[in-house]
Amino acid sequence: MNDNLSPYSANQYEEGIRKTLPFYETFYAQTIDLVHHIKPNVSVWLDTGCGTGSLISRAEPVFKETQFIISDPSSNMIDQAEINLGNIPKNRLKILGCVGSENLPDIDPNKPQVITSILAHHYFNKEERNIATKRCYDLLEKSGIYITFENIYPLTEEGKNIGLERWKSYQQAQGKSPQEAEEHISRYNKSFFPISIEEHLATLSGAGFKTAELFWLSHMQAGFYALK
Numbered sequence: 001m002n003d004n005l006s007p008y009s010a011n012q013y014e015e016g017i018r019k020t021l022p023f024y025e026t027f028y029a030q031t032i033d034l035v036h037h038i039k040p041n042v043s044v045w046l047d048t049g050c051g052t053g054s055l056i057s058r059a060e061p062v063f064k065e066t067q068f069i070i071s072d073p074s075s076n077m078i079d080q081a082e083i084n085l086g087n088i089p090k091n092r093l094k095i096l097g098c099v100g101s102e103n104l105p106d107i108d109p110n111k112p113q114v115i116t117s118i119l120a121h122h123y124f125n126k127e128e129r130n131i132a133t134k135r136c137y138d139l140l141e142k143s144g145i146y147i148t149f150e151n152i153y154p155l156t157e158e159g160k161n162i163g164l165e166r167w168k169s170y171q172q173a174q175g176k177s178p179q180e181a182e183e184h185i186s187r188y189n190k191s192f193f194p195i196s197i198e199e200h201l202a203t204l205s206g207a208g209f210k211t212a213e214l215f216w217l218s219h220m221q222a223g224f225y226a227l228k
C-alpha cells in the first residue's frame with residue numbers, strides 16, 4: 001500500500017523519490033543552508049509532511065540545540081520517521097502524529113521559529129493549499145521563516161511539454177523503465193497539482209507573510225521561503 005498520495009510506500013520512499021526528482025538531495029541542503037543563515041539559533045523547528053524524516057536527519061547534526069517537531073498525514077511515514085530519527089534524544093524530538101498541514105494543532109508553549117514543508121502541499125487543490133499555508137503561518141513565531149519546495153507549472157504550454165519530457169528522461173536515466181517514467185508523468189496535474197511560481201508567491205503573501213521569495217529553481221521544482 002502507498003502512503004499519502006505518494007506513489008511510494010514508506011519503506012521505498014527515499015529510493016523512489018531519488019529516481020524521480022532531479023536534485024532531490026539539494027532540496028534538503030538548500031533548506032538547511034537557508035535556516036543556517038536566517039535562523040542559526042532556531043530553538044523549535046516543525047517539519048510538516050516529514051515523510052520518513054530525511055530532512056530532520058540531515059538538520060539535526062547542524063542544529064544540536066534545536067527541538068524538532070514532525071508530522072505527516074501517513075501513519076506509515078511517521079512510523080518510519082520515528083525509526084530513522086531514533087538517534088535524536090527524546091527531549092529534542094516531538095512527534096505530532098498523523099496529521100496534515102491543514103489540521104496542525106497549536107504548538108505550546110513555544111511556537112516554531114522554522115516551519116518546513118518539502119513536497120507536502122502539491123496534492124492539494126487551491127483552497128486546500130491556501131488553508132494549509134495559512135495554518136503554517138499562524139503557527140509560526142513572529143519573524144519566523146517558512147520554507148517549502150514544490151513542483152511547479154511553467155508559464156507556457158510549450159514550456160510545460162519540454163519540462164515533462166526532460167523529467168521523463170531523467171527518471172529513465174535513473175533506472176526507471178519508459179513505462180514507469182510515463183506513469184509518473186501522467187500523474188501531473190491529475191494526481192498532484194502544480195501551480196506557477198507567481199501563484200506560489202501569491203499564496204504565501206495571501207497567507208500574511210511580509211516577505212515571499214523564490215530561492216531555488218531547477219527542472220520543474222522550486223524552493224520558496226517566506227518571513228512572518
